[in-house]
Amino acid sequence: MQLEPTKSELEILQVLWEFGPSTVRFVNDKLNEQKRAVQYTSTLKLMQIMTEKELLICDKTNMKHIYKTAIEEKKTKGFLLDKFVNTLFNGSSSSLMMQLLGNKKASKEEIEEIRVLLNKLENN
Numbered sequence: 315m316q317l318e319p320t321k322s323e324l325e326i327l328q329v330l331w332e333f334g335p336s337t338v339r340f341v342n343d344k345l346n347e348q349k350r351a352v353q354y355t356s357t358l359k360l361m362q363i364m365t366e367k368e369l370l371i372c373d374k375t376n377m378k379h380i381y382k383t384a385i386e387e388k389k390t391k392g393f394l395l396d397k398f399v400n401t402l403f404n405g406s407s408s409s410l411m412m413q414l415l416g417n418k419k420a421s422k423e424e425i426e427e428i429r430v431l432l433n434k435l436e437n438n
Contacts, residue, residue, distance in 0.1 A: 361381055369384055
């Protein structure tokens with residue numbers, strides 16, 4: 315069974331996926347830079363809970379505890395995307411894409427990347 319991280323847990327996972335194994339202080343500093351003001355003790359408590367839930371692994375062999383993700387980024391994002399598509403778009407990936415492309419003007423580069431992906435999918 316796949317655990318579904320909360321919004322706050324996902325923010326922490328994003329930092330660790332981007333920067334690799336890190337201390338609570340580093341993660342807290344990144345959250346404050348990227349998101350909103352977050353207290354160190356709140357980040358610490360949440361990361362401890364995430365360790366209990368087996369979303370994170372804590373290496374306590376050094377003075378500073380180092381946390382790393384216990385779940386894969388691609389698998390987790392795939393699971394969450396599937397759930398999102400199933401819930402909001404009745405499982406239709408094309409409805410999701412039409413909504414995305416209709417809501418935001420895609421750049422020429424993004425359109426070309428989508429075209430390349432579609433060509434690859436068509437040729438498989």
